[in-house]
Amino acid sequence: MVSSPSNFHPREMWRESAVDEFLSCFPRDLTADVRVTCHVAHSRISRSYIRGLIVSIEFEIRSTKWAAYFLQIVHDARLQKRISLRSAISVKWAICAHVQGESYARQEQQKRLDVTLQRKMTEYRVALQCVAGTSVVKYGRKGKPHATALCVENGDTLRWTSKLLAKATHSVVDGVAATTTMGKKRVKAKNAIPLASIVKVTSGTGTSVLARALQKGTLILGDAKCTLSVVTETRTLDLKAKNAEEREWLQRSLEFLVELARDHERRVAQQVELTIMKRMETLSVWKHGRKVEEGQRTPVFARSRAAGRVSPVKASHCFSLVTTLRSLDIQAVNEQQRDWFVVAFRYLLDKVHEKTAAMQRERAERQLRMLQELYREEEDDNYLTGDGDDMYYDEGPPVRRS
Known part of the structure; x- marks a missing residue:
């Protein structure tokens, strides 16, 4: 039986529309x-x-x-x-x-x-050219200014010329006496800051040194837009450029160099840790467990020596990882391998302690900010009334005295 055209055409149209609808919903980004x-x-x-x-x-x-x-x-x-x-x-x-x-x-x-x-690399060369040899005015801790010159040493240290030179000549930059290195310079560690240790580079008079300079009058308010500060965990380097444009590109260059130094330090640390882990996987050692234990300083090593598992001659091949609850006691193949393990574990432990201290410091700062915000909210809402003595003293019965 052959279908009539009147019956065939609508059915084919329905099939085509269904196929088109399916294909329209099908994802197009799939590879064959x-x-x-x-x-x-x-x-x-x-x-x-x-x-x-x-x-x-x-x-x-x-x-x-x-x-x-x-x-x-x-x-x-x-x-x-x-x-x-x-x-x-x-x-x-x-x-x-x-x-x-x-x-x-x-x-x-x-x-x-x-x-x-x-x-x-192009940005790095431009940043070095912008920072190296730049003449700026540096403000000391007491707010006293003196001219100096910046330089980047070995690509990872920001250094500036000191006032204390063995043989130096004086020039004038923006009306401030400057010292130039015409003779042998007395190099001091305090005249350098590792770029990776810089927390931030800020503009304006936000540091206590620049605020003190404004108070003493050694820095006028009109020059505040030309100032910038290199902030670390322990100190600040407060500088004043010739104009706002010089301060802008100097700040951008320092921020780029700081980011690059941090990235390099992070990569080096990861590479060192990866090398240590890979070598630890390839070296075979003797582990003295808690049941058969040996030793020199730990109870594990003492029991192992009493059981004849280890000789006192191989004491220089042994080391222990000691915690408050237990110890991990290991005997290496030779003394050189033991020394390598000790150095490697100390490096890893120092890294763990640094990260733990950073987390604790961050947690303390966060809690301090929360307390400050709560204190501000209480002041704004006038939550506390009176002198607040009722918060600390209750109206209990008087104390009986004998």
Whole structure:
């Protein structure tokens, strides 16, 4: 029975609309499965092509952690006749396609990293040129100004010329006597600040040194826009540039150098920790447990020596990680390995203590801010009335005295 055109056309229209609706809801950003797109027409030609493809991308295959292993699995399965030749060719082609995709992604990422590195190197050179040799006015702790020159030493330390020079000549910068290094300079540690230790670089008279200078009259209010301060955890370096524009690019250059120094210090610390962890994984040691324990200074080592598990001659090969509850007692292969472990663990423990102290300091600062905000809210709302004595004294019965 043949359907009439009147019955056929609406049904086909309904089917087309349903397909269109399905396709409109289907995501468009999905890539095609390479196992489906690989169609083996001629087995012999395809096998030769795959063999040549594997040889041509051998370096990319070995640069991955999985491709060579997967190709070996497919090869073994083909030798055991667990898969057909066409399936083996299709899977190998899929593996090669994924390897080429990863290689292309790595190349693109490396290009982006190279562009970023070139831009950072250009910005780094510009920042060094902006900071090095810049003549500014430095304000001391008492608010007294003197001219000085800035420089960046070894790319990680901000240094400025000192007033105390063995042989120096004096010049005048903005009406302030300056000392220039015409002779041998008496280098002092206080005349340098590590860039990684700088907390922030601020503009204006927000520090106590510049506020004291304003109070004494050594800094006029009109020059406040030309001032900036390099703030660390323990001190501040308060400077005044020639104008607001010089202060602006000097501040930007210092902020860039500080960020770069912090990133470098963080990368070095991560690399050191990674190197320590990798070497610890490769070194074999003897661990003396709590049941069979040895020792020199800990009870674990004492019991191990009494049981004959360790000789007193190898005491220089042993070390212990001691806590308040227990100890981890380890015997290395030799004294050199023991020394390396001790240095490595002390480094890691120092890092942990620094992070713990930073977290405690941050928690204390946060609690202090919360208390200050609560105090302000209480003052604004006039929550407390009177002299507040009723908060501390209750109306209980008088104390009986004998």
